[in-house]
Amino acid sequence: MNNIFLITKREYLTQVKKKSFIILTLLAPVLMIAFGAFIAFLFKANESKSTFNVVDRSGLFVDNLKSDESIKYVFVPKENERALTSTLKDMTGIEGLLVIPELRDNNFDELEKNTKLLINKKIGFDTKMSVAADLSRIIKQEKIKTLGISEDQIINLDKNFNLNTQNIVENSKADSDLDFGVKSGLSMVLMYAVFMFIIIYGVRVMRSVLEEKNNRVVEIIISSVKPFELMMGKILGVTLVALTQFSIWITMSVLGALFLNTGFSAMQKNIPGGEQSAEMMKSFDFKQTASEVSHILLDMNVPLIIFVFIVFFLLGYIFYSSMYAAIGSAVDNETETQQFTLFAIIPLMVGMYGSFTIMNNPEGPLGFWLSIIPFTSPVAMIARIPFGVPGWQIALSMFLLVISTLLMIYIAAKVYRVGILMYGNKASAKELWKWITS
Numbered sequence: 001m002n003n004i005f006l007i008t009k010r011e012y013l014t015q016v017k018k019k020s021f022i023i024l025t026l027l028a029p030v031l032m033i034a035f036g037a038f039i040a041f042l043f044k045a046n047e048s049k050s051t052f053n054v055v056d057r058s059g060l061f062v063d064n065l066k067s068d069e070s071i072k073y074v075f076v077p078k079e080n081e082r083a084l085t086s087t088l089k090d091m092t093g094i095e096g097l098l099v100i101p102e103l104r105d106n107n108f109d110e111l112e113k114n115t116k117l118l119i120n121k122k123i124g125f126d127t128k129m130s131v132a133a134d135l136s137r138i139i140k141q142e143k144i145k146t147l148g149i150s151e152d153q154i155i156n157l158d159k160n161f162n163l164n165t166q167n168i169v170e171n172s173k174a175d176s177d178l179d180f181g182v183k184s185g186l187s188m189v190l191m192y193a194v195f196m197f198i199i200i201y202g203v204r205v206m207r208s209v210l211e212e213k214n215n216r217v218v219e220i221i222i223s224s225v226k227p228f229e230l231m232m233g234k235i236l237g238v239t240l241v242a243l244t245q246f247s248i249w250i251t252m253s254v255l256g257a258l259f260l261n262t263g264f265s266a267m268q269k270n271i272p273g274g275e276q277s278a279e280m281m282k283s284f285d286f287k288q289t290a291s292e293v294s295h296i297l298l299d300m301n302v303p304l305i306i307f308v309f310i311v312f313f314l315l316g317y318i319f320y321s322s323m324y325a326a327i328g329s330a331v332d333n334e335t336e337t338q339q340f341t342l343f344a345i346i347p348l349m350v351g352m353y354g355s356f357t358i359m360n361n362p363e364g365p366l367g368f369w370l371s372i373i374p375f376t377s378p379v380a381m382i383a384r385i386p387f388g389v390p391g392w393q394i395a396l397s398m399f400l401l402v403i404s405t406l407l408m409i410y411i412a413a414k415v416y417r418v419g420i421l422m423y424g425n426k427a428s429a430k431e432l433w434k435w436i437t438s
Helices: 002-016 019-045 078-090 108-114 125-147 151-157 177-214 217-221 227-268 274-283 286-299 302-330 334-359 365-372 377-387 391-419 429-437
Strands: 050-056 071-075 096-100 116-119
Touching: 002 019, 002 227, 019 227, 050 078, 071 125, 078 096, 108 125, 177 227, 177 302, 177 334, 177 377, 227 302, 227 391, 302 334, 302 377, 302 391, 334 365, 334 377, 365 377, 365 391, 377 391, 391 429
Parallel strands: 050 071, 050 096
Antiparallel strands: 096 116
16 A cells, blocks of 8 residues: 555656646636637627618518618618619629518418528528528518407417426425426536546546556566556546646636626626626526525535545546556557547447436436446436435445446456566457456
8 A cells, every 4th residue: 555655646746747737737727718719709700791682562571670780681662673683693792682572461371482582692591590580570470460469468378388296206396497407417517527537537547557668667666566556556646636637627717706706797898788788687687596506406415416426436437547557558559549448438428428318317227227337337327316316226336336446457457467568569359368367
């Protein structure tokens, strides 16, 4: 244990003292925000404002078809239709001509059939759908007037049926839309955090093993410590590095959230559309929503969720990091690792993407088996836990994962013991099996 502690300490200090670690740890949140802003800028830069001339022979759209930030409607006399049609291809600043025919006998289907948009260049799908939506809205209003139905009656007819349910086993009401949204969001965050942690830092363990093997440093180290101690020290050292990085990111996120919350009102006055944004904020009760979300979170079994997250998080990481360490010791370069890392990545991806179905049916057979099988349970069980999981399933999954983790450590140690000293030979499946059984 003393040797494992020393190797863990060495691996941790070596990693955290690197300038690259310090720079990336401090800049990663900033870079992520900047990247998101850049993507938003790209979408904004690709937006276009289209201008369409409109010939309205029906007379229904003149006062009702309104321009907005993306589409401008310019109504022209119907006598100019033929001239505008013939000169449209040479026009600049006008993207098209919208021709609406006469409405006869309130035949809106015929009106829709004969309405056409003539364009002189390619327009975006969103632009086309926006024009169609504007026309549909006005036609719907006209149909309502024709039928003699008021807007209030239409709203009442469109009102959804609110079905109240109660679970007689758990003696509790079923989840509301907000309950389901909060639990689904928490499930995705926890699941994705575990998935990324295992992939990123498992690969780091593999590269560390591979680097020491290629530098022949391991030959000196292994003369003083056992291969198993060296492997476990590396795994635990990288674990501490990851926890340090996460702690810094969480602290920066909390401080950033507090700063944005304090300065939001002042910043809102200085950004474009600030007053309009303020009105939108007033219409949405953030305080009430935040209160409801907090109540939902507090009504969950928070200690159990934290316990399950930590246990499956650590066991899953050690399980896959042992696999990555074995891969790093069995090959001579990173190119050769690609054929083996699929054995670690594919089960995790199956667990993650399969877990999306858990949100629709947390107690279904797929969710059960994904959260029981050790290869997928570190991801799937964490995805299920916010929705509630029977205690016996948690215990069974945890027991199987512990046994599988110990078995994986044993197998990885066997491979590591021989592979770390092998050079120039590409490890085949037959040789790996020989190393494991020897």
